[in-house]
Amino acid sequence: MNKKISVLARGKIKKFNETIKIPGDKSLSLRALILAAQCIGLSKIKNLLESDDVLNCVRSLRKLGVKIEKTDSNYKVYGNGLNSLKTKKKINKIFVGNSGTTARLLSGVFATHPGKFYLYGDTSMNRRDMSRVSVHLEKFGSFFYFKNKSTLPLTIEGTEMPLAQTHIERLGSAQVKSAILLAALNTPGTTKIIEERVSRDHTEIFLKKINADIKIKKIKKGNLITLKGQKNLYGFNYDISSDPSSSAFLIALTLLNSHSKLIIKNINCNPTRTGFIKILKKKMNANIKLKNLNKKSSGELVGDIVVKSSILKPINCPKKIVPSLIDEFPILFIIAAVTKGVSVFRGIGELRNKESDRIKNIEEVLNKIGIKTKSTFSSLKIFGNPNIKVNKIINIYPGGDHRIAMSWAIFAILFGNVFKIHNFETVNTSFPGFTSLIKSLGGKLEIKK
Secondary structure (H helix, E strand, O other): OOOOOEEEEOOOOOOOEEEEOOOEOHHHHHHHHHHHHHOEEEEEEEOOOOOHHHHHHHHHHHHOOOEEEEOOOEEEEEEEOOOOOOOOOOOEEEEOOOOHHHHHHHHHHHHOOOEEEEEEOOOOHHHOEOHHHHHHHHHHOOEEEEOOOOEOOEEEEEOOOOOOOEEEEOOOOHHHHHHHHHHHHOOOOEEEEEEOOOOOOHHHHHHHHOOOEEEEEEEOOEEEEEEEOOOOOEOOEEEOOEOHHHHHHHHHHHHHOOOOEEEEEEEEOOHHHOHHHHHHHHHOOOEEEEEEEEEOOOOOEEEEEEEEOOOOOOOEEOHHHHHHHOOOHHHHHHHHHOOOEEEEEEOOHHHHHOOOOHHHHHHHHHHHOOOOEEEEOOEEEEEEOOOOOOOOOEEEOOOOOHHHHHHHHHHHHHHOOOEEEOOHHHHHHOOOOHHHHHHHOOOOEEEEO
């Protein structure tokens, strides 16, 4: 567990013109590890994100008998195939830290693996709803025993005789969809998912790469995904591209900082992950270009992002684009807050179930610094003010939410405000090196232990 630290942001950042590379994608890193553990033989994973969330996943898999080695250039995972985890007779305690992805994806693996698994996380993770996956995974024949109503900690009793079912996914949650697919890998017969709200498709792309028997068909409302289970899967080589959700903070910093330019190399440009870029470019007048786009051996679209300072317009955010920028909303709210005019976001109720209530968390601080907002459970209206002045020290408590912490750090160094952001160690769950990278661009962030 990291020691608690605070970050003091003081002084306005100056113009910059730089080319940078950011760490590997968290979503792909977690999927690569978990799927490698289900394959037979050696998998080599390059550019794995070494964040707290990912390293907790490594520890969890090692605890279940999966051999994982780190070398200079990659991680080596020695998988023994489906249904091969080494479990204790009574119960297996697994710590998932702050990661909802780890908790939900491992739940899918455990649901169709004989044994009892006790999952628990940090304070933030233990508040997040797990019933959204349990309702599907219990259809396979597993049992979920919650200590509280629907959150961690919980005990999963995996089934020895999983049943293939049809699942309807209405939330637009890639985590829920992926948990079902991971459970289906070890289930005889064909599992079907009717995906009514299309979400990130990293798991489907990955499963195709490793030759799982998966098919995706577009239907009138969303997708029909079918997977035939209990097919042996074999080790793979995988090069993880950089995280587009982490790049969002650097994009915002560049757009809002006068006379600045930034090139961010080797970013994952999967269409289900570029909603942030699309909405900035097409709706808010941002000067952003995607260059050198190509499909890597991973099957994912990868490219470079070129960003220049821009005079932005307010946004009426369409509901349909929400799933493709779900992690970028905190920094998008910051952009809207300092863009002249009224910006409206609807259909964002899912943000209340992330690492924190992200609508409430952002809104409280905006109101504190004099920016007017209006909200409902699933909407937020922001009355932007690019001339906002803050004349006192503002203490910010991100509630264990790494994206909230980084969003306010960006705001502070853009406007030269003295913000003290507490519990900033939470940033290490997704973006180790964030502080040093900001400093390399000229941002003034002081770490206070």
